[in-house]
Amino acid sequence: MYELLPVKKVYIPPHPFATDWQAVIFRNFGTVSVSALAKVLKTDEATVEKEASRLGLDGIAYDPVWKTKGYITIIKNNWYLLDYAGICTLAEMDETQLAKTLLDDDFLFVKVGNFKPEVVAPVYAPLTEEQIRFTEAQAVTVRENRSKDRTPYFEFFKHVPKVTSASSQNADELRMVYNYNELFGDNLMTGDFSAYTDEMLEGLSKLGINAIWKHIVLYELVGLPFDEKYGEGWEIRLKNLGVLCRRLAKYGIKLWLYLNEPRALPMSFYKDKPHLLGVHDEQVGVLCTSTPEVQKYLYDAIQKIVTEVPELGGFFSITASENLTNCYSRREYDINGCPRCRNRTRVEVCDEINAIYQRAIEDANSSAKLVAWTWGWTSEMGWTLEETLEAVKNLPQNVDVMCVSEEGLIVRGDEGEAGLIDYSISQVGPSDRTRKIFLAAKESGHKTVAKMQINNSWECASVPYLPCFELIWKHLQNLKELDVDGHMLSWSLGGYPSFNLSLVSHAKAGGAIEDWYKEMFGSDWQKVKAASGYFSEGFEKFPFSVSLAYFGPQNVGCANPFYEEPTGLPASMVGYPFDNIDMWRGYFSKELFLERFGAITSLWKKGLEILEGVCEYNSVSMKRIAEAAYCALRSVYLQSKWIVDRDLAAAQEEFENTKRVIRLSAEDPSIGFEACNHYLYNENTLLEKLLSLKKIMEKNNENTGK
Numbered sequence: 001m002y003e004l005l006p007v008k009k010v011y012i013p014p015h016p017f018a019t020d021w022q023a024v025i026f027r028n029f030g031t032v033s034v035s036a037l038a039k040v041l042k043t044d045e046a047t048v049e050k051e052a053s054r055l056g057l058d059g060i061a062y063d064p065v066w067k068t069k070g071y072i073t074i075i076k077n078n079w080y081l082l083d084y085a086g087i088c089t090l091a092e093m094d095e096t097q098l099a100k101t102l103l104d105d106d107f108l109f110v111k112v113g114n115f116k117p118e119v120v121a122p123v124y125a126p127l128t129e130e131q132i133r134f135t136e137a138q139a140v141t142v143r144e145n146r147s148k149d150r151t152p153y154f155e156f157f158k159h160v161p162k163v164t165s166a167s168s169q170n171a172d173e174l175r176m177v178y179n180y181n182e183l184f185g186d187n188l189m190t191g192d193f194s195a196y197t198d199e200m201l202e203g204l205s206k207l208g209i210n211a212i213w214k215h216i217v218l219y220e221l222v223g224l225p226f227d228e229k230y231g232e233g234w235e236i237r238l239k240n241l242g243v244l245c246r247r248l249a250k251y252g253i254k255l256w257l258y259l260n261e262p263r264a265l266p267m268s269f270y271k272d273k274p275h276l277l278g279v280h281d282e283q284v285g286v287l288c289t290s291t292p293e294v295q296k297y298l299y300d301a302i303q304k305i306v307t308e309v310p311e312l313g314g315f316f317s318i319t320a321s322e323n324l325t326n327c328y329s330r331r332e333y334d335i336n337g338c339p340r341c342r343n344r345t346r347v348e349v350c351d352e353i354n355a356i357y358q359r360a361i362e363d364a365n366s367s368a369k370l371v372a373w374t375w376g377w378t379s380e381m382g383w384t385l386e387e388t389l390e391a392v393k394n395l396p397q398n399v400d401v402m403c404v405s406e407e408g409l410i411v412r413g414d415e416g417e418a419g420l421i422d423y424s425i426s427q428v429g430p431s432d433r434t435r436k437i438f439l440a441a442k443e444s445g446h447k448t449v450a451k452m453q454i455n456n457s458w459e460c461a462s463v464p465y466l467p468c469f470e471l472i473w474k475h476l477q478n479l480k481e482l483d484v485d486g487h488m489l490s491w492s493l494g495g496y497p498s499f500n501l502s503l504v505s506h507a508k509a510g511g512a513i514e515d516w517y518k519e520m521f522g523s524d525w526q527k528v529k530a531a532s533g534y535f536s537e538g539f540e541k542f543p544f545s546v547s548l549a550y551f552g553p554q555n556v557g558c559a560n561p562f563y564e565e566p567t568g569l570p571a572s573m574v575g576y577p578f579d580n581i582d583m584w585r586g587y588f589s590k591e592l593f594l595e596r597f598g599a600i601t602s603l604w605k606k607g608l609e610i611l612e613g614v615c616e617y618n619s620v621s622m623k624r625i626a627e628a629a630y631c632a633l634r635s636v637y638l639q640s641k642w643i644v645d646r647d648l649a650a651a652q653e654e655f656e657n658t659k660r661v662i663r664l665s666a667e668d669p670s671i672g673f674e675a676c677n678h679y680l681y682n683e684n685t686l687l688e689k690l691l692s693l694k695k696i697m698e699k700n701n702e703n704t705g706k
C-alpha cells in the first residue's frame with residue numbers, strides 16, 4: 001500500500017566537508033546512534049567516534065529521544081546525502097515505515113520535494129594528510145562555536161511566562177490552540193499522551209486557554225457500519241479519547257475535535273454498495289451525504305462520541321476543501337458525477353451536514369458545541385460571497401460560525417497583489433469579507449469564532465511566538481468591535497504557552513494594554529512596550545505571499561546555506577528553500593523584497609537595543625525569542641543579498657547571525673522546533689552553516705588577494 005517516492009537524478013547541493021562521509025557524521029552526530037552511523041558508513045563505532053572527535057564534535061552524547069520525537073529532522077537532514085537504505089538505518093525504520101511516514105506525517109512527501117534525489121551512498125575511507133589538515137582547521141571553528149552548556153533538545157517549557165495572577169479561562173468563550181508538541185501517529189490507539197505534559201497544560205491554563213483541538217478520522221473513532229474493516233480498534237480509541245479529556249479537565253481545558261467528514265473511500269469499497277457512491281475518480285469515491293444511510297452514519301457517529309465521552313468540548317467542522325469528503329468538498333470533482341447532489345446546491349449540502357451533527361449533539365442532550373468553519377466557502381472553491389452568507393444564515397441556531405479573521409485582506413506588491421487566505425500575523429484582520437460574514441452570523445443569531453494565528457505562522461515558524469504584542473492587540477481590539485465570541489488561536493503551529501495567549505483574556509476583560517505589560521514584565525514594562533512597538537511596526541512590512549510563507553527561508557532561518565554557485569533547485573513547501581529567491585518573493589520584485597526585509601530587521605534591531613539590560617524573568621525569556629526571530633528574518637535579508645549580488649559582507653554578517661542562534665537555541669530548545677517539522681534546525685546544521693560560510697569567505701579573500 002505504501003510506496004517510496006521515485007528516485008530522480010538532480011544536482012546535489014554541496015556541503016563544506018572534505019568528504020561526503022564526514023557530512024553524514026557531522027549532520028547526525030548526537031541525533032542518531034553511533035552504531036547506526038557505523039553501519040551506514042560501513043565502518044566500526046570506534047572509527048565514527050574518532051572521526052566525530054576530529055571534526056570537533058567530541059563529548060556529544062546520542063539522545064535516543066530523537067528516534068520518537070525528532071525523526072522528521074533526521075529524514076530531512078539526510079535526504080540529499082544518503083540513499084533510502086541509509087536513511088532507514090539512521091531513522092531506525094524499515095522502508096514501509098519510511099514510506100508511511102512520508103505519506104501520513106502532515107505532507108512530509110511534499111516537504112522533501114515529492115521525489116528522492118539520487119545519491120551515491122558515502123562509505124568511510126581514511127582521510128589523506130591534506131584532508132586531515134583541512135578537517136582539523138574546521139574543528140577549531142566548531143569547538144569555538146559549539147554551545148558549552150545546552151539545555152537538552154525537546155525540553156520546550158523551561159521559559160514559559162511566569163504569571164502572578166492567572167488569566168480568566170471563561171468557559172463560555174472558546175480560546176483554543178493546538179498541542180504545541182503533538183506527535184503524528186495514532187496516540188488515541190496507543191494511549192500515549194506524553195506530549196500533553198503537565199508544564200504545558202498548566203502554562204496554557206494560566207494564560208486563559210480553555211480548549212485544545214485534535215485531528216481525527218471519524219470511522220477510526222466509532223467504526224464504519226458499512227464495512228467493519230474500517231476503523232478497527234475504534235473501541236480503544238474512543239475509550240482513550242475519554243482518558244485524554246479527563247487529563248485536560250484537570251487544567252480546565254476541554255478537548256475539541258476536527259471534523260472533515262465523511263472521508264472518501266477507495267472504489268473497491270463501493271463494489272457491493274453503489275447506492276452510497278457520490279462523485280468519484282478511478283481510485284476514490286465520496287460517501288454521498290445526500291443518502292439516508294450516510295446521514296444516519298454521521299448522526300450515529302457524533303451521538304456515540306458525545307454519549308461515550310461526555311467530557312468532550314466540541315467539534316469544528318470543515319465542509320469544503322482539505323480532504324475529499326462530501327460531493328461538493330473539492331472543486332476538481334464535477335458535481336454531475338453524483339445523481340443526487342447535482343440537483344442540490346453546495347449551500348444545502350454543506351448546511352445539511354452541519355445540521356446532522358448538531359441534531360445528534362442536541363438529541364443526546366450533550367453539552368458539546370459545534371462550530372461550523374467557513375473555510376473553503378470561498379471563491380477559490382467556487383463559492384460566491386452571497387452563497388457563503390446564505391449558508392451561514394441557514395445553519396441551525398446553536399451552531400457557532402468560525403471564519404479566518406484575515407481572510408480576503410489584499411496584500412500588494414510591486415509586481416501584483418493577492419487576497420490572503422490565512423496564516424498571517426503581519427496583516428491585521430479582520431477583512432471586510434470576514435466582517436460581513438460575522439455580521440450575517442450575528443444577525444441570524446449565531447455566535448462567532450475568529451480563527452487567527454496569535455503566536456506564530458509560516459511567516460516565521462522557528463520561534464514559538466512573535467513578540468509583536470502591539471499588532472496582536474490591534475487585531476484583538478478590531479475583533480472586539482465585532483463582538484466576536486470565541487477564538488481559535490492556532491492551526492497545528494502556534495500552540496506554545498506564550499505571552500501572546502494571555503492578551504485575549506485581557507482584551508476581553510476590557511483592560512488597558514499598559515496594565516498587561518506591567519503585569520507581565522514588571523519593572524521592565526516600558527522597555528518591553530517600546531521594543532514591541534518596533535517589532536510590530538517592522539513586522540507589518542512583511543511582504544506576505546503564500547509563496548513566501550511556504551517556500552521562503554524564514555522558517556529554516558540561518559540553517560539554509562549560502563551557495564557559491566546557483567543550485568537551480570526548486571524550493572519545496574516548508575522544506576528546502578535552497579536559493580530559489582524567485583519563488584520566495586511572490587509578487588514583490590527582488591529590490592522591494594530586499595528593501596522590506598531590510599526595513600523589518602532595522603526596526604527589530606532598534607527594538608532589541610531597547611531590551612538591552614532588561615532583568616525580569618519574563619523579559620529575559622521574551623528577549624531571547626525576539627532575538628531568535630530577528631536572526632531568522634535578518635537571515636532572509638542576508639541570504640537574498642548574497643543571491644542577488646554575492647555580497648561578502650552579507651556572508652560575514654550571517655556568520656555572526658548564525659553564532660547568535662546557536663547560543664539562543666541552546667538556552668531555549670523551543671527555538672527551531674515546530675510540531676509537524678520537528679526541529680527545523682539544530683546545532684549540527686547551524687555549525688555546518690558556519691563552516692560553509694567560512695569556506696566561502698576564505699575563498700573570496702584568496703581571490704581578492706587578502
Ligand SMILES: [Zn+2]
Pocket residue numbers: 277278279288289290327338339340341342
Ligand atoms: Zn452526492
